[in-house]
Amino acid sequence: MIRRNIVVRIAIIILAPISLYYFGGALWYSSLTILGFFTITAFVSVAGISIVALRLDEDNSLFNVIIGLLFSFYAVQYLGTSIMGIYYQQTPEQLLTVTRLFYQVISITILSILSLAGIISKIHGLKRKKSIASVGVLITVIILLISLAYSFIFSIGNSNEFGSVLSNVAAILSILLFLLSAGASVRYRNRISGVDFFRFSAANMIFLVSVIPLSFIVDGSMQYWTLSLSLQGTGLFILYLSIMIPWLTSKGLKLGIAYVNASLPIFVVLIPYLAVIALQIILPVDILIDTGAYLIAHLGAASLSAVMAYLIKVYSDIKPNENQAPLIFMFASWAIVNLAEVIESLAIGLESGESIIPYIIGSFVTATMLVALIRRLKHKNVKEHIKPTWWLVLGIVHTLALILVGEYIQFIVMGQIPGLQRTPVSRSVLLAFNLVNMALFVYVASTLTVRDQKRISVETLAVWLLTLWIVPNVMKSIFLAWTIGWWVAEVFMAMGLALGPALLGYQYVQAISEAEASDRKASLFADILMHDVSNYQQAMKTSLELATFESIHDEIRQERIDNALDALNESERLVSNLRKLISAQSMKHANLQPTNLQRVLKRAATIAKSSTDRKPEIQLPEKASECFVLANELLIDVFLNLFLNAIESSDDSPRIEVDIHAITSNMQSFWRVEVADFGRGIKPSRKEDLFRRFMEGAKGTGLGLSLVKALVESYGGEVSVRDRVPRSFSKGTKFVLDLRRTEPK
Template identity: 25%
Template sequence: MYSLVGTRRDIAKVLLIVPLTLGSTLLAIGGVSIVSLSHATRVGVHTLLAYWASIPAAAVIVTLFRRFSRARMILASAFLLVVVSNVERALRHIVPVTEVPAQIHDGMLVAQQFGLMLVVLLLVVASVTRDEPQDSLSRGYSRVFGLATTLTPLVVYVYVDCFVASEPSPLATAIGIVACAVAVSGLLVMPRLAYRLRREYLPLDCGYFVTACVLLIGSSLLLTESFITSSLLWIYAENLQTAALLLFGVSLGVPLLRRTGYGRRASYGMVVFLALSAYLPLLVTTILESASRTEPFEAGNVLAYAIVHVGMASLSAIMAALLTVYSRVRPSRTQYPLSMVFIVWTGVAFISIVPAFTASPIPLGTSNAPYLVGSIVTLFFLYLVHKWYWENNSASLVMSPRRFLASASLVLLAVGVAEGMNQIIWAYGLIQHGNLIGNRMLLGFNSLVMFGIAYLVFMLSSSNADAVPFESFITGFLVVWIVPYTLKSYYLPFTPGWWVSELVMFLGLLTGPALVGFLYMRAMQQAEESHKRAAMYADLLMHDITNHNQITLTTLELLSSESMNSDTRERLLRDARHAVSMADQLIGNVRLLNDTEIWQRLTETRTDLVSEVVHALDTVMQNLSIPGLVINISTETSRAYVLGNNLLRAAILNLLYTAVELPRETEEMWISVVPIVAMGRDWWQVKLEIPKTRMNTGLMTSPDPETVTHGRSSLGFLVAKIVVNQLGGYMENGLGSRDDFGVVSYIALNLPICH
C-alpha cells in the first residue's frame, strides 16, 4: 500500500497532463494545422518516436547491467520493440523524390495497432513477473532469456506487418480491432500494476507512467477508428503516442538519476535535453513545411554551405582539443573515445566541402559516405566507452601521445578513403540510386548511435552521486551532431529541413567550447574542495587521535603502580581498551567519509538487513565492555532485503556506537527491524530506542563534515546519514514511547524494500 500523499500526487499529474496534451494536440493539428504528410516528415516523426522510446529503454537496460531481473528485461524489450518498429516504418518512407506525398493505408495502421498491443502485453507481463534471486540465475540463462524476450515480439510483429497487414483487408481489420481491445484492457490495469513495478525496486515515477498509459488508451482508440473509417484520425493518435513516449522516458529516466543522488533540476534537465534535442529541429521543419516553404534556397548556397561546414569543423576540432586537455587534468579512460568521436566529425565536416571547390561528380550536399563512416566510427567508440567503463583493469588512464595521434590519423584516413570510393562510384555510375541506399544506411546507423548516446548518458550518470559527470555532458552533447545528420539523411539538399539541420548543428557546436570551459572550472573548484577536505581530515585525526593516545598512555602509567587493587586495574584496562576502540572507529569513519564522497562503482546487491544488524551488534558488544549494558533486538521477519553495499554495515555500526555513547537513564536499549510505509513507498526501518536523553539533533541535519563536532559520535552520525541517503533511504530521530518503559528517544534509518 502507498501513502495517500503519493497517490494524490500521481492523480494530480494525470489530471493535469492529460488535458494539456489533448488540448495542445487539438490546437496544433486542428487549429494551427501544423501537419505535413511529406515522406521526409514521416521519416522524421518515426525517427523521433524511435529516439524517445530509446530513452526509457536505455534507463531500464542500465539497471539490468547492475542487477539482472526478468521483469526489467521484459520491460526493456517492450521499449526496444517500439524503437525497432518505428525505425522500420521510417525506412519505408525514404523513397525517390518523385513519390510524394506519403500514402498511409489502413494496413499500416493495423500494424501499428498490433505493435501497440504487443508493447502493452510486455508491460503487463513485466509487472506480474516474479523474479528469482540474482544468485540463482546464471549468466548463460540471462543472455538466452534476454535474446528470447527481445526477438520473439519482434518476429511476431514483423510477420503481421509484412504478411498479414501489408494491404487493407477484412482479416487485417479484424486483427486490428482485437488488438485494440487487448491493448485497452491491458492499459486499464496498468495503473495498479505500475505500483508493483515500483515495489520491485525499479526506479519509476508512477504518476508519469500512468499518464502515459492513459494517453496510449486514447491513441489506440483513435487508431482503430481511423482504419475502420479510413480517416485521418491517426495523426492525432500519433501525437498522443509521442507524448506518451516522452512521459515514459521521464517516468524511468528521472527517478534513475534521482536515485543516484542528483537534484530534481539536474535529473529533469538531462532527460528533457535528450528529448528536445531531437524534437525542436523536427518541429521547426514541420512548421516550415506546413507553411508550404519547401522550395530550395538557391542564392549563396555554396558560400553559406562552406561557411557553416568550416565553422563546424573548427568547433569540433576545438572540442576534441579541449577534451584531450581536460583528460590530462581529470584522467579517465572513457574520455579518449569521446575525443576520437569529435576528431572523426572534424574530418567529416572538412571533407564534405570538397565537392564545392572541385570538379566532383557528386552534387553539392548529397554525399553521404563521410557521414555514414562517421556514424559507424561513432558507434564503435561509444561501444568502447561502455566496455572500458565496466572493465576493472589497471590500464593507464592517460593515453600516450603517439597512440592518440595514430588513432586519430586512422579514423581520419577512414573518412578520406570512404569519400574517395564514393567519388569513384558516382563517377562511373556503379550503383543506381546510391544516395537512396546511403540515406537508409545512415538512418539505421544513426538510430543505433542515438540509442547508444541515451544509454551512455544514464550509465555514466549512475556512477556519480555528487554531480552530473563530465562524460555525461559530453555524451549528451553529441546529440547535436547525430540528430541534424539524421535529419539530413531524408531532406533534399538546400531545402528548409536541410538548412534547419545545418544551422542546429552549427549553433549547438557554438556552445561546446563554453561547456567544456565551464566543466573545467568546475573540476578546478572540486579539486580545491578536495584539498580543503583533506586538510580537515588531517586536523581531525591529529586532534582526536592524539587525545585517545594520551588517554591510553595515562592509563598505562597508572597500571604500572603496584599499590592498585584489582577492581581499579580492571576499570583502567577497560578505559584503555575503550580509548583504542574509539581511535580505531574514528579512523574508520574518516576513511568511510572519503569513500562516500567518491561513491563510484560500488556494487549494490540484495542485502539482508537483519543479518547486517546482528553482525554490527556483535561487533559493538565485543569491542565495548560496558557493565550492565543490555541491547534487546526484535524483528518481524528473519529476512529483510534491501539494496546495499559494503558501507551499509558500517552505517549501522556507527548508529549503534552513537547510541551506546549517549548519556541515558538506564543501560537498557532496544533495536528493531520493522516494515513501514512513508512517502508513497515501502521501507524497512532499523529503529534504535534509548531511555530518554538529550540527543544532539543537529548531528542528523548537518550536511557538511566541516560543521559538525569532531568526535566519534558526531562523525559517525554524519557517515551513517550520507551512506543511507546514497542508498536511497533517509534517517530520522525524535521522541517516542514504549509500553514497558515510557518516553524514549529514538534514532531510525529507513531503506526501500527490495523484493
C-alpha cells in the same frame, strides 16, 4: 495534493497529442515533415530499447524482454518507413493506402499483444529464459511477416473490402487487449514494482484511442490518420517514461532530475523539427544557397571539435579517467569530418550537394567509441595503456584513413553502377547509423548521470553534447542540401559545438582549483603527521626518560608518567580527528539520514563532562527531541569539539548554553543550533581564520574547529562564529550551526 497531481498528469497526457496534431497539421502534407515524424518515433523507440537494456543488466525479468521486443518492433518498423520515405519522397496522401492502413492496424495489434504479455509476466514475476525470449522473438517476426504478406496480397489483388474487414477485426482485438493491459496494471499495481502503473495504463489507453481514428479513414481522410499517428507517438513516449522514470529514481535521482534526464534526449530531437516547421511557415523560400556560410560553419565546427578534444585531453592529464579516452578519439574524429567536408566542397564544389561519406564515417566512429565507453563503464578499473595525446592522434589518423577509403569505394562503385548516383543509399545508411548512436547515447548518458548525481563530470557533459552531433546527422539524412531543414541542422550543430568548449573550459578551471585545494590538504596532513605528532612523541619521550631517573621523588616520577599519558591521549585524539576530517571532506552529502539532535547533544555533553575535571555546566534545550537533521554518526564530533573548545576558553566553572530554532534560507528549512559560552571570547581579528588549520595563538593542534566546519559543510549546512553579547567579544563566544531540517523515518 494527490488528486491535483493526477489531474495535472491527465491534462498533460491529453494536451500532448492534441498539440502535436494541431502544430504539425498545417504541414502534414509535406513528405519531409511526415518523414521527420516517423524518425522521431523511431528515436523514442530506440531510447526505450536502451532503458530496457539498462534494466536487463539488473533484472532478468521476462517483462523487460517483452517490452524490449515492443520497442524493437516499433524501431524497426519506423526505421524502415523512414528509409522508404527517403527513397520515394511520398506525401502522406500517397502513403495512405489500404495496404498502409491494414499494416498500421496490424502493427497496433502486435503492440497490444506484447503489452498485455509484458504486464502479465510482470504481475506473475516471471524470469527471463533464453528459450522463452527466442520464442517471443520468433512470434514477433512471424506476425510481422504475415502482416507484410497480407499487405502484399491486398496491394496486388486490390481486395479493399476484404482488407477493411480484417482491419476492423484486428482493431477490435487490439482495443480489448489494451483495455485488459491497462486494467491489469491498475488492478495489480502493487505487484509491478519498477513500473509506473499510471503512465503504463495511460499509454495503453492512448494506444487504444489511436485505433479508433483509423476506422474512420474514408477516401483519404488525412485528419484521422494524423490524429492516430500523433496519439501513437505520444503513447510510445509515455510508455518509455513508465519504465525510465522508476529506474532513474531507484538509483537515487530526484523525480525532477529523472524527468529531465528521460525527456531531454527526445526533446532535443523534437526541437529542430519544430524549428523547421516554424521557419517553413515564416520564410517565403524553400532553398537557400550560401556556400560562404557553409564553409564558415564547417570550419568553425572543425575548430570547435578540435578544441573540445584538446580540452578533454588536458583535463585527463589533470584528473586521469579511463572513460575519457574514447571521447578524445570521438571529438578528434568530428574535427576531421568537418574539415573533410570543407576540403571536398572547395575541390569539387557544392552544386550537387555535400558528400555524405564523411558523416557516415563520423557516425561509425561515434558508434564504435560509444560501445568502447559502455565496455569501460561495465568493467570498472580498466587500466589505460595509451596516453591521452595518442588517443588524440589516433582519432585524427583513423578517421582520415576511413574517409579516404570510403570516398575511394564510393568512386569505384558509382563508376561501375552509375544508376546508384541518383539513389539516396548513403543518406539511408547515415540515418540507420545515427538511430543506433541514439540508442547507445541514451544508455551511456543515463549510466553516467546516475553515477554522477552530485556533480556533472567531464565525460557526462561530453556525452550529452553528442546529441548535437547525432540529431543534425539525422536531419541531413532526411532534408536535401540547402533546404530549410538542412540549414537548421547546420545551425544546430554549430551552436552545440560552440557551447561545448565553454562548458568544458569551466570544468577545466574547476579541476585546477580542486587540484590546488588537494595540494593544500596534502600539505596540511603531512604537516600534522610530521610536526604535531612528532612533538607529542618528543614530549612522551622526554617525560618517560625523566621518570626513569632513580634520584627523583615518586611524586615527580608519577607526574612525568602522567604527562606522557596526556601527550599520548592528545596524539591519539589528533590522529582520530585527522581521520574524521579526511572522511568529512570525501563524503559530499553521501550516506546522510535523519538524526535526532537531542540524542547527539546529550551524548556529546556527557563525553565532554567526562573529559575534564572542571565540572562544566551544559544547558540543553528541551525541544531538541523534536528536531531531526540530515547528518550521520560524526555529528557528535561537531558538538563535542565545540563543547571542548568552550571549556578550554573558560577560566573557572565553564558554562555552555545551547539553543535551537527553525529558520528558512534559500527555500530550504534548517535547524539553527547556537552554542554559547561565557569564556574569554575571541578577538574580531581572529574570527576570520578561526576555522583554518594554522591560526596564530591557537591551542593544541587547531584541528577541532577545522573538523567542525568540514563536517557541517558535508551535511549541506553552514557554521559561523559570533560574540555572545553583540559588540563585546570578551563576554563569550557563540557558534551558529545551520543544519538541514528533515523528518524522522
